[in-house]
Amino acid sequence: MQKKTGPRTPRITIREVASDAGVSVAAVSKVLRDAYGVSEALRAKVQASMEKLNYRPLASARGLRGRTYxxxxxxxxxxxxxxxxxxxxxxxxxxxxxxxxxxxxxxxxxxxxxxxxxxxxxxxxxxxxxxxxxxxxxxxxxxxxxxxxxxxxxxxxxxxxxxxDQLGARLVVRHLHANGYRRIAMISLARASTVVSQRELGYRLEMVDHGLGSDTLIIRSTQVLRDVQLAVRRLLESDNRPDAIFCWTDLIAIEAISVATELGVSIPHDVAIVGYDNTMYCDFAQHRLTSVDQxxxxxxxxxxxxxxxxxxxxxxxxxxxxTPRIVARASSAKSSRTSKSGQDR
Amino acid sequence: MQKKTGPRTPRITIREVASDAGVSVAAVSKVLRDAYGVSEALRAKVQASMEKLNYRPLASARGLRGRTYxxxxxxxxxxxxxxxxxxxxxxxxxxxxxxxxxxxxxxxxxxxxxxxxxxxxxxxxxxxxxxxxxxxxxxxxxxxxxxxxxxxxxxxxxxxxxxxDQLGARLVVRHLHANGYRRIAMISLARASTVVSQRELGYRLEMVDHGLGSDTLIIRSTQVLRDVQLAVRRLLESDNRPDAIFCWTDLIAIEAISVATELGVSIPHDVAIVGYDNTMYCDFAQHRLTSVDQxxxxxxxxxxxxxxxxxxxxxxxxxxxxTPRIVARASSAKSSRTSKSGQDR
DNA sequence: GCAAAAATGTAGAACGCTACACGTAGAACA
DNA sequence: TGTTCTACGTGTAGCGTTCTACATTTTTGC
Incomplete structure (x- = not known):
């Protein structure tokens, strides 16, 4: 019959430190928390012992009385x-x-x-x-x-x-609009969240501000890769394809780029793509993703x-x-086409 | 003077459950750990009380005696x-x-x-x-x-x-070789790790097995984006540029794709790229990264x-x-060029 | 119907630490 | 010289669990 647990090395406790240093347990505790009423001499002694014994306070025990840090x-x-x-x-x-x-x-x-x-x-x-x-x-x-x-x-x-977030979304629409895009769709998150709804709100308001209220289109998708792909595909294959897609987070934008690439839809010529968060992936040459830095x-x-x-x-x-700021990259470069529905305010 | 801590709602303890259920603390503990010697009746009573009081055992306290789960x-x-x-x-x-x-x-x-x-x-x-x-x-x-x-x-x-890992690296070289690549370089990790050295070993051995020993080239880089970019750039701009790069992990491969794209080096025509781990990014159309699935x-x-x-x-x-398996994608598609140094074993 | 065994429940001592309540000694003040 | 402070240390009661040892009740075997 083997012993059930290996020979786990036992822990050094505060008591052992105290006895090694020749002081009380309470004194060691004070040093540990650096509480009031410890002389330099005592502190030094205790710290030497802690060092020597390689003492580490047990979080569970601390937790039972106070903090666990x-x-x-x-x-x-x-x-x-x-x-x-x-x-x-x-x-x-x-x-x-x-x-x-x-x-x-x-x-x-x-x-x-x-x-x-x-x-x-x-x-x-x-x-x-x-x-x-x-x-x-x-x-x-x-x-x-x-x-x-x-x-x-x-x-x-x-x-x-x-x-x-509301401003961030506004910046996106403003940027796209300035670059000649009009039919700007948004891919948002299916699960409710105050962040996402702020971004949706900003998007809507800014669209209206630019007289693009009737082009407002929000598609909500879960984070599941499959769902995102479907959503993007539906957008890109629809009769009146948007000329820009604002994705609520970079990850979604990168998936959108993938779907577009797959369908032979050129970015930004056929469709501009913008993300949010300005993550490390935005800078990659295969993405060059315009995004909002927060x-x-x-x-x-x-x-x-x-x-x-x-x-x-x-x-x-x-x-x-x-305050978020937009970081423009190639994925939303100025549109070469003439704007089709360009009643600009 | 405000009170320092908010009105934190105090925790229900095992004692309160015990008294609510009209049993001993030990009995509740037994139910909790489902230990031996508890009647159905007692278990039911206790569980009802736990439910009612919304009791949750405190991990710190458990930790002091046994497991924290x-x-x-x-x-x-x-x-x-x-x-x-x-x-x-x-x-x-x-x-x-x-x-x-x-x-x-x-x-x-x-x-x-x-x-x-x-x-x-x-x-x-x-x-x-x-x-x-x-x-x-x-x-x-x-x-x-x-x-x-x-x-x-x-x-x-x-x-x-x-x-x-050794086999995984061999599979990569074998695959590249089969697709006509010969000058296969590897980007490895600067920090030592048994995983990485196994991959290096597999790479080396398989290169030798294919008579490509003299084309063996391992570049080690840290994980820092900047260093990786430099390493890739150096490889791609060198006089005798490799025709394939095996990156020890997908993340590096994706950065390699970025650098290549930036330099106008076409994948896989000018250089093939292969990663390791077969992460979700491999499937993206902007990558189509061949990788090793583990x-x-x-x-x-x-x-x-x-x-x-x-x-x-x-x-x-x-x-x-x-056992790893290679997942071939476009980033390492069959080389269109005739192999230049093709002394195939 | 009675002893032995099994099943069920309880009391209470830890676990390692914190912090309150004190004790003591020396300094400062009157 | 006494009294009051202040600084520094210590003893010890918990914190919420687990688990051993034991007490009590029920079941089993004959």
């Missing part, structure tokens, strides 16, 4: 490269603190949020949550919370970090900062907003 | 879409169990591993770790461990899940299965290996 970052998925930018921001902001980020990945964040609260996360950052307002406020009452990509302040109990890294940095502030006691809500 | 998945980065496939596999395998996965993201997993052990993860899955063998075995002695993408069984204390999802599923087995007591190591 862990924050949870919830991402909707792992395929949209935009989230990598946000992640970089969060990481760099947290690097100087003693907090550690752990990621959870799930479109429907709800169960994962519970799981993270069960695991005593000191705070949570949610990206593009599709929870109803009520549920969000409930979460915020259980744990410090910052939302990235959520446009309903609604409650005093959490912070938000956003770019101005600096994911900045959003991440701000979110992390706000969350730490909240964990450490702030109660007044803050709402950080970035 | 959390496993850690460590990804090297968030930009390589291959990891999303692995993640999907892990998630789907874990869905039926009561374990929750939390992700950590870092090229140099080392500190993150410690952080996860501090947080009482029941087990860890490491992807493509660049730790030395010694460190890995040390980790394995502290926590159940499965490695994805690591070719040194070395120790009895952990499991591995791999595809046959089914990330399957790797993820197996890794999760092995880890759970290990957590639940298995001690004998297991090593799961997938």
């Amino acid at each position: 862990t924050i949870g970052l919830l991402l909707p998925d792992l395929r949209n490269p935009f989230f990598a930018d946000i992640f970089d921001g969060v990481t760099s902001a947290l690097a100087r603190t003693q907090y550690q980020a752990m990621q959870g990945i799930s479109v429907t964040a709800s169960e994962l949020v519970d799981a993270m609260i069960d695991r005593q996360m000191d705070g949570l950052i949610l990206i593009g949550p599709n929870e109803m307002a009520e549920r969000i406020s409930e979460i915020a009452h259980r744990v410090p919370l910052v939302l990235i990509g959520h446009h309903e302040p609604g409650d005093e109990s959490f912070d938000t970090v956003n770019n101005d 600096s994911g890294e900045l959003l991440g940095i701000q979110a992390a900062r706000l969350l730490v502030e909240r964990i450490e006691g702030r109660t007044a809500p803050e709402h950080f907003v970035v | 959390t496993i850690g998945l460590l990804l090297p980065d968030l930009r390589n879409p291959f990891f999303a496939d692995i993640f999907d596999g892990v998630t789907s395998a874990l869905a039926r169990t009561q374990y929750q996965a939390m992700q950590g993201i870092s090229v140099t997993a080392s500190e993150l591993v410690d952080a996860m052990i501090d947080r009482q993860m029941d087990g860890l899955i490491l992807i493509g770790p660049n730790e030395m063998a010694e460190r890995i075995s040390e980790i394995a002695h502290r926590v159940p461990l499965v490695l994805i993408g690591h070719h040194e069984p070395g120790d009895e204390s952990f499991d591995t899940v791999n595809n046959d 089914s990330g999802e399957l790797l993820g599923i197996q890794a999760a299965r092995l880890l759970v087995e290990r957590i639940e007591g298995r001690t004998a190591p297991e090593h799961f290996v997938v």
